[in-house]
Amino acid sequence: MQPAPSLLLFSTLSGAGYGLLFVLALTVLLGIVPPAPLAGLLGLGTALVMITAGLLTSLGHLRRKERAWRAISQWRSSWLSREGVAALLTFLPAGLLALFWVLDGRAPWPLALLTAAGAAATVFCTGMIYQSLPPIPRWHQPTTTPVYLCLALATGSVLAALLAGPWVEPALPAFHLLALLTLPLAWAVKWWGWRSGDAAAPVATIGSATGLAGFGKVRLLEPPHTSSNYLMKEMGFRVARKHAAKLRHIALVLGLAVPWLLILVATWAPSPWFAVLLTALAAAATLTGTLVERWLFFAEAKHTMSLYYGEQAA
Amino acid sequence: MTMLPAAPSPRRLGLVIDLDTCVGCQACVVACKEWNTGGYGAPLADEQAYGAGPSGTWLNRVHGFEAGSGADGRMVHFPKSCLHCENAHCVTVCPTGASFKRASDGIVLVDEDKCIGCGLCAWACPYGARELDGQAGVMKKCTLCVDRIGAADLPESEREPACVRTCPTTARHFGDLADPDSKVSRLVAERGGFDLMAELGYRPTNKYLPPRPGRRSEGRADSELEDASPNGGFLGWLDKVLS
Numbered sequence: 001m002q003p004a005p006s007l008l009l010f011s012t013l014s015g016a017g018y019g020l021l022f023v024l025a026l027t028v029l030l031g032i033v034p035p036a037p038l039a040g041l042l043g044l045g046t047a048l049v050m051i052t053a054g055l056l057t058s059l060g061h062l063r064r065k066e067r068a069w070r071a072i073s074q075w076r077s078s079w080l081s082r083e084g085v086a087a088l089l090t091f092l093p094a095g096l097l098a099l100f101w102v103l104d105g106r107a108p109w110p111l112a113l114l115t116a117a118g119a120a121a122t123v124f125c126t127g128m129i130y131q132s133l134p135p136i137p138r139w140h141q142p143t144t145t146p147v148y149l150c151l152a153l154a155t156g157s158v159l160a161a162l163l164a165g166p167w168v169e170p171a172l173p174a175f176h177l178l179a180l181l182t183l184p185l186a187w188a189v190k191w192w193g194w195r196s197g198d199a200a201a202p203v204a205t206i207g208s209a210t211g212l213a214g215f216g217k218v219r220l221l222e223p224p225h226t227s228s229n230y231l232m233k234e235m236g237f238r239v240a241r242k243h244a245a246k247l248r249h250i251a252l253v254l255g256l257a258v259p260w261l262l263i264l265v266a267t268w269a270p271s272p273w274f275a276v277l278l279t280a281l282a283a284a285a286t287l288t289g290t291l292v293e294r295w296l297f298f299a300e301a302k303h304t305m306s307l308y309y310g311e312q313a314a
Numbered sequence: 315m316t317m318l319p320a321a322p323s324p325r326r327l328g329l330v331i332d333l334d335t336c337v338g339c340q341a342c343v344v345a346c347k348e349w350n351t352g353g354y355g356a357p358l359a360d361e362q363a364y365g366a367g368p369s370g371t372w373l374n375r376v377h378g379f380e381a382g383s384g385a386d387g388r389m390v391h392f393p394k395s396c397l398h399c400e401n402a403h404c405v406t407v408c409p410t411g412a413s414f415k416r417a418s419d420g421i422v423l424v425d426e427d428k429c430i431g432c433g434l435c436a437w438a439c440p441y442g443a444r445e446l447d448g449q450a451g452v453m454k455k456c457t458l459c460v461d462r463i464g465a466a467d468l469p470e471s472e473r474e475p476a477c478v479r480t481c482p483t484t485a486r487h488f489g490d491l492a493d494p495d496s497k498v499s500r501l502v503a504e505r506g507g508f509d510l511m512a513e514l515g516y517r518p519t520n521k522y523l524p525p526r527p528g529r530r531s532e533g534r535a536d537s538e539l540e541d542a543s544p545n546g547g548f549l550g551w552l553d554k555v556l557s
Binding site for chain 1: 316317318333338343366368370372373375376377378379380381382386387388389390392395403405406407408409411412428429430431432433434436437438439440442445446452505508509510513515516522524525
């Protein structure tokens with residue numbers, strides 16, 4: 001599948017934003033951290049900016065942007081529509097929570113609860129858009145949505161440690177500890193997803209796609225046209241598979257190993273500003289690693305349509 | 315509305331494509347493009363038609379496969395367009411309600427005025443039957459020529475899809491696959507018509523008729539050329555001289 005930059009940026013940025021929103025709302029709801037105004041301004045502000053930027057980036061994927069409003073209408077059947085509805089609805093409690101938190105130094109529990117639920121629901125819908133597609137076996141497996149949820153939580157935790165941490169957690173580095181826990185969790189689920197995707201049997205073959213398996217080996221002799229087309233560009237992308245193993249290692253190092261070690265050191269850092277610097281580096285690394293993971297998620301995925309263009313199995 | 319019809323449609327209009335008789339002439343491809351570029355919805359774009367990398371939107375394409383090898387091998391011309399599936403995920407994934415399946419006859423269509431060009435329906439189609447138009451920015455697909463098959467101003471005999479009408483080898487048949495007595499249903503029953511990628515569970519309406527069995531090489535001399543010299547005469551002499 002073609003890794004469209006607008007989609008990679010959207011799910012990475014918005015995913016981290018929703019993760020941050022979720023972490024802040026949940027920790028304040030559970031009374032783990034106090035609703036300190038400066039932490040709220042930086043944390044919730046960044047989350048809402050990242051979410052909005054990501055959503056606007058995703059509009060870049062639409063060829064007829066002026067009709068984007070129509071996309072919230074089919075929530076009864078479409079995960080993409082549900083994602084849009086969830087994203088828009090989440091702005092309500094999140095915006096109100098931000099106002100109370102920043103201006104009044106308190107976080108009413110219904111708002112915090114709805115914000116956390118909305119953030120989780122939106123990322124869940126994002127994952128389900130991909131997971132619900134039978135023609136793309138690498139996406140159509142039970143780890144897809146958990147990976148989206150866990151990576152959003154992990155990147156959000158790192159951002160919470162960076163943005164809200166210095167203002168609320170001199171005694172107990174709650175966000176740092178959360179990041180140290182969620183990073184390995186997210187990438188373990190991702191690793192499992194990679195492994196099960198590699199091991200999965202093909203869902204269809206060129207023989208079943210053409211119904212000619214009974215005659216022996218089937219191969220494409222004449223493509224229907226001499227040059228490329230929308231289908232081949234959009235769903236026949238295969239450049240990355242050659243470097244997939246290396247890119248997975250890069251994603252793991254940038255997404256998990258580097259930020260985990262940096263955050264571990266940051267919890268013991270002698271100066272708070274040194275800790276902020278280390279956490280900032282961790283955030284940059286884990287967002288880059290997640291972006292690499294998203295790129296691979298598309299580039300490695302094979303669509304059954306490619307069976308009509310010469311692939312033997314998908 | 316992107317929910318699938320609650321009950322199976324009373325009629326299931328679709329195509330039956332005969333892989334035995336198709337000669338890959340591409341006439342259906344051209345007829346489809348010609349009719350549909352001026353018919354339902356936006357024209358079918360051609361980009362860089364005379365440039366280095368021409369590309370365009372086509373609702374019907376003919377692929378060529380080689381099946382089997384050696385004396386048992388055969389070339390199979392394989393036309394492919396939307397299969398108007400019963401379980402059409404392309405419809406249910408649509409966020410705007412642009413994609414829909416008609417409750418009356420099961421034809422899957424796109425309301426192009428509602429399409430935002432997100433491309434998700436093309437991802438959801440296992441057959442690669444939907445193409446996003448490079449210029450109009452909306453999703454294009456086979457309509458079974460809705461503007462032909464129901465056109466009151468056309469003679470009855472012409473109310474069939476352009477691809478079916480033009481096929482010189484009668485490899486394409488159009489009809490109601492819900493009616494067990496229709497011509498297409500009888501063809502499917504007699505010839506063992508099958509679904510493409512049935513394992514994915516999309517339950518396509520269009521059916522394909524398999525190439526007829528039997529070796530295409532039968533009657534063809536595969537053996538060594540015979541020796542003419544023992545027969546003597548002019549040919550025997552020539553054979554000896556040339557050997």
